Amino acid sequence: MEKKIAVLVTNMVQDDELAVPTDAMRQAGYSVTLINGSTDDISGVMGRSFSIDAAIDDVKPEDFDALFLPGGFSPDQLRTDERFVSFVRYFLINNRSLFTICHGPQFFIQSGLINGRKLTSYESIRPDLYLAGAITLDQPVVEDGNLISSRTPDDLPQFVPAILQALAK
Amino acid sequence: MEKKIAVLVTNMVQDDELAVPTDAMRQAGYSVTLINGSTDDISGVMGRSFSIDAAIDDVKPEDFDALFLPGGFSPDQLRTDERFVSFVRYFLINNRSLFTICHGPQFFIQSGLINGRKLTSYESIRPDLYLAGAITLDQPVVEDGNLISSRTPDDLPQFVPAILQALAK
Numbered sequence: 323m324e325k326k327i328a329v330l331v332t333n334m335v336q337d338d339e340l341a342v343p344t345d346a347m348r349q350a351g352y353s354v355t356l357i358n359g360s361t362d363d364i365s366g367v368m369g370r371s372f373s374i375d376a377a378i379d380d381v382k383p384e385d386f387d388a389l390f391l392p393g394g395f396s397p398d399q400l401r402t403d404e405r406f407v408s409f410v411r412y413f414l415i416n417n418r419s420l421f422t423i424c425h426g427p428q429f430f431i432q433s434g435l436i437n438g439r440k441l442t443s444y445e446s447i448r449p450d451l452y453l454a455g456a457i458t459l460d461q462p463v464v465e466d467g468n469l470i471s472s473r474t475p476d477d478l479p480q481f482v483p484a485i486l487q488a489l490a491k
Numbered sequence: 492m493e494k495k496i497a498v499l500v501t502n503m504v505q506d507d508e509l510a511v512p513t514d515a516m517r518q519a520g521y522s523v524t525l526i527n528g529s530t531d532d533i534s535g536v537m538g539r540s541f542s543i544d545a546a547i548d549d550v551k552p553e554d555f556d557a558l559f560l561p562g563g564f565s566p567d568q569l570r571t572d573e574r575f576v577s578f579v580r581y582f583l584i585n586n587r588s589l590f591t592i593c594h595g596p597q598f599f600i601q602s603g604l605i606n607g608r609k610l611t612s613y614e615s616i617r618p619d620l621y622l623a624g625a626i627t628l629d630q631p632v633v634e635d636g637n638l639i640s641s642r643t644p645d646d647l648p649q650f651v652p653a654i655l656q657a658l659a660k
Contacts, residue, residue: 395564425567450623
């Protein structure tokens with residue numbers, strides 16, 4: 323069966339961090355579902371428009387094989403909404419594949435489940451994750467079991483192959 | 492002598508959180524200096540343009556009586572730059588007046604000096620501040636000695652009078 327990847331995203335996402343990995347996943351034959359509070363189009367920080375496939379109230383985390391959390395200023399907005407945090411929590415606590423870049427790991431602080439996990443992130447939020455008990459690293463890609471993380475759009479050439487390799491398992 | 496207020500700010504500041512308190516401070520006769528990495532104009536999240544008065548390399552914290560940190564997505568960008576974090580640290584460690592709203596307290600995490608201080612903030616970053624050891628509250632204005640904080644633009648009607656009262660002391 324075709325693997326399904328959920329993406330939690332809202333306005334002010336970093337455009338390339340959303341577009342590049344999701345394009346690569348679709349080209350590799352995976353089903354990608356962009357999820358926000360409603361199904362209205364969103365726009366990235368650089369002005370690109372993206373279609374939303376599903377509203378958070380109409381999806382369940384158990385219906386997806388993997389979760390992708392892109393960065394920019396999208397995660398900081400969504401993490402105030404328990405519906406999104408609870409969705410993220412499911413993938414952490416049930417050891418399902420979770421890919422995240424830049425500000426994506428901000429969700430993990432509200433999840434309360436990042437203590438002892440190894441990851442990287444955009445540098446601004448790295449102290450926040452450190453204080454939440456994560457083991458924070460400064461490298462292009464960090465893999466901790468099913469959790470794969472990167473820092474910025476510059477890491478996409480390493481991040482995308484790591485995601486595709488994990489999905490191919 | 493006229494009191495001087497420094498404001499650390501860059502693009503994607505929340506427009507009202509910058510404009511409303513600084514207009515009120517200027518009208519009350521105080522000198523307000525907007526500081527960024529360069530003196531290029533910046534624009535807020537809602538599209539308003541603001542002039543910058545000084546570049547960070549050309550100012551010293553000891554030349555100001557108070558510091559104001561507005562929110563939006565400005566603080567998360569500036570807190571990756573040690574010059575700005577060091578500027579903030581001066582006001583915390585030397586007990587000078589410090590006013591902040593929304594995402595402004597993100598600077599305090601990098602400062603390493605917020606343990607045990609009482610404050611409020613935008614709800615998304617409140618867990619980050621809690622994990623940094625701050626005593627986080629959910630109320631329109633929190634005053635902890637010289638540190639005055641608020642949550643969102645909706646708190647401006649309470650935040651601005653608290654600032655003006657502190658400056659009048």
